[in-house]
Amino acid sequence: MTKEELHAAAMALPGTTLDLKWGDDHCYCVGGKMFAATDGAYTNLSFKASDIAFEALTTTGRAEPAKYLARAKWVSLNDLRSQDPAEVAEWVKSAHGIVASKLPKKQRAELGIA
Template sequence: MTVEDIRSIALKLPHTTEDIKWGSDLCFCIAEKMFCVTSMEGDCKISIKVEVAEFEELCQRQGFTPAPYMARNKWVLIDESARFSKQELEAFIKKSYELVKSKLSKKIQEKLAK
């Protein structure tokens, strides 16, 4: 999985924007709320939001660690993206997108639905 693959997956999701933060991190957002972060340098690692109930389980699996600075908000770092198929990573990114989208205010959700 490359940064371009991640970018392609994320930008297919409605209302997604991208931004570079912290110097070299490519962030994908919906309504200015991040749902996926990847580094543009080095290995292709992906940080995503997960459900509270999944967080501990995923952090015990090989290839996942609590995401630096974001773990308290139930984000995991997929530090071995090559272990997963493109379809699996796409599912993780889409689920993160849906989780973040579901936490947006009703007003913003209604605006996005138009």
């Protein structure tokens, strides 16, 4: 997956904003809450995963628990360019949905999230 493909997939989701944190990390957020993050060069990707996806991705070695965020069920892909764009786009969409579902109902409505 390329930088452009990841950016397009994340920004296409309702209410998504891009925030630069910790120097050069590109963080994709919904309602001010981060759901995916990558380094400035887009070489790796960390994202919020469901409990099942976290277990599946980390036990098979496809991803590793994200540093500092593993307890919150975040995973990290170390070589973004070698990943299937459609699959990563689905993981990002799922991460967005998990985080957005925890926002207050009024905020979700304001952001156009059903």
